Amino acid sequence: MSNTCKSGIKIACYIIVPILIIVLILSIANVCYVYAQGQIKDNEEFKDSQGFTDTYENYISVMFNRMINAYDEDGNNIYYGEWRDKQEDVDINGQKGTIIYVTDEYTNFNFLIIDNNENIAYTNLEHTMNTDSIEKIKESLSVSSNNIYWNYDAGRVSTNISKLTIENIKYKSFFEEIEDENISYFSGIDNDLIISDNIKLQSIMFNISKNLYIPSIIAIPISSILLIIAIVVGARFIGLRDENGNVILNWLDKQALFLALLVLSIIFSIGAMFFSAITSNDFIIIFIFCFIGAIIMYISAVLLLETIVKRIKTKTLIRNTLIYKFYKWLKDGTSKTLNKINKTYKVVIYFILFILANVILLQFNDIGILLMIALWIFVIYKVNSITIQFYEIKDALQEIYNGNVEVYLNEENYKGDLKEVSKYVNDIAGGFSNAISEQLKSERMKTELITNVSHDIKTPLTSIINYVDLLEKENIDNENIKKYLEIIDNKSQKLKKLTEDLVEASKASSGNIKLNIERINLDELIKQEIGEFEDKFNKIGLTTIIDIKDKNIYINADGRYIARVLDNIFSNISKYALENSRVYIDVNKENDNVLVTFKNISREKLNISEEELMQRFVRGDESRNTEGSGLGLSISESLTKLQGGEFEINIDGDLFKVMIIFKEA
């Protein structure tokens, strides 16, 4: 649905709502009125209604009281003194009397009251006494009252109002008074109800009520439901959003709340002014003024509702107030100024402000001291929390430095600059963590690939090795064939070793190995390993010189893999060490660390750096043609690192030194 359509519906709702409210109120009023009247029978006429009866009776008594009883001490009628237009002589009951013509309020109710004792008659009928007599007045009264009349004469009531017969009259006391005063009362109403008075209004109301009773009973629930729907639909379409989802704001909505309220109250007052400006009595003018005033007030109320709803929707109800804007301006201004000042001075300024606050507070007595204590608590709390935050960040950085990249700081816990710092720490840790997991993943895939390829290489290699072996066992006279076979045998064995080492190297370097860490006795381990190599060493005249000061040095490692490391080192020594030289093995403690050093003299010149030597597939240049895959040192290094140790190589001329460093357990 387009926004134009929505606002159309909304405006329609705004128009419908007051109409429905009016309909609802009128319907309820009508129903109440009908109930107050007593149930209106279908064919009942106005003159028989309770309402009319009450009004008529009221008229009778009021007029009577005004004419007969309402005289002050001077004999002047309180009510009609000014309106006694005519006072004429007249013949009453054959005696000389007075008739007083009362230009009463404009009413359909006509009367002729005759005080038989005083010989005074009162009437509000226009007449000319010259020509008319009392009888004439009576006559015209009955002519004009061609339908409704109520007369009291000589103790008898004659009327065609069913509820005003002598038995039904409510004001008994008044009635007795009439009797006591010896009064004849003639009254009637012109059935056409020419004059717009109370009775006329009542008669209209009566007829409307009578005709609209059923419709208004139906209208109550219908208009209520429609009202709710209109309000709900209208409210839904307040604060429409544009394509970007932003609430569309008009000029009023953008103003500060105070200004908006001011504008709206001015509009509202203009509406109210229409009510107070009514001076005319003319019903039409009154209606027009009220109508315009009501509409203006209504519009201002609707605008108020709209702007408040929109402000809530855009969360600007508070933010768009003058007080808030002032606060913001003050805050921004302060922080901008503070930012311009060098950060070092910022602390100084805070400190000076603090001191100043203290000095000022000291000028006040008890409350000042109390406030100062509060200030101190606040400052200590602040400093403390900043210190805590600082150390948390420091710890996190230390963790990252130590290689634990699974660090996360909750940025919400930090304030100001430290919040920014915590964000950077998280970003750095996240970046490291991602890079590491990516690398691990690719290493693992590489290992899998190498493992699978190695299976495929091993199968044909098995055949090669076996058939070479079988060939060698045949009776061969040709020395050349024997020599060639030996070469094939050597190379295929080398290929076998290479395949195995390749898998191991890739596993070790990717950390794809399950470790079983135990407390390992270094003395025992070295002796065991030497036991394994003793014969090989003896063959080339190597003497081992072991220097272990303490037999009870332990490290935490996986026995199998640490043995594998030593195995590689000893294997290297047995392959590359100078014949008839010495091999030194030292175990030293240095603080918490255990250092194991292996030293030997290289047979060939070592014209290669330590770094290169450690790289996979690199061996000392001159020894390229010996057995071995060249992966030994690389595997040893990876395995040592996996177990939490360090592996170092040092070349000093022909002295080849390997060092393993572990934490003492």
Next chain:
Amino acid sequence: MYNILVCDDEKEIADAIELYLQREGFNILKANDGKEALDIIEKNVIHLVILDIMMPKLNGIETAKKIREDKSIPIIILSAKSEDYDKILGLNIGADDYMTKPFNPLELVARVNSQIRRYTKLGAITQESNKDKNLYKTGGLVINDDTKEVTVDGESVKLTPTEYNILKFLTKNKGKVYSIEQIYENIWEDEAYGAENIIAVHIRHIREKIEINPKEPKYLKVIWGIGYKVENLD
């Protein structure tokens, strides 16, 4: 004459194994996959099976499981898969031994011989041994302290007196781990002065004599950085 079934999808490898084992006097039957192997076992009396793992139709692991459903003949798995995981899996589903390719023909022959001896002869010796108190044994390793004789799967092994003492001590206390120092003190009943370095060398020599593959010992194991032990295989 014992019948050995060699099951490998690589025909040349099966042929080579046949050549090696025929020389030892075994009768060889060959299968190219697990299904074929099960057929042959069904129809013939087989004394030992050599199984590859990666084979079409039915792989070695499944085949071994099927064989174990109703047969207790020795199974040696011979595979290019050399991961610990594969070895453990193979031995757990009922294989008696696990060898990796490329293999040493001599080692294969030795293992086949060992398994055949255990399968066919050793039952009787076990019965006998219970009566003799001076007999120490674990698995196929038997030490007769009366005759000072050591046999592995019935095959006699020659050890020096020191080697004999070390092996006897460890076999007597099989399953327990002893450090070099402890072994020295127990055998020489003396304080160790550093001369005990030689123990490690002796132990390697013993391994070379009693084990088929000294680098993957079955009886006398190295617990690196802790000591040595004779595995309790009973």
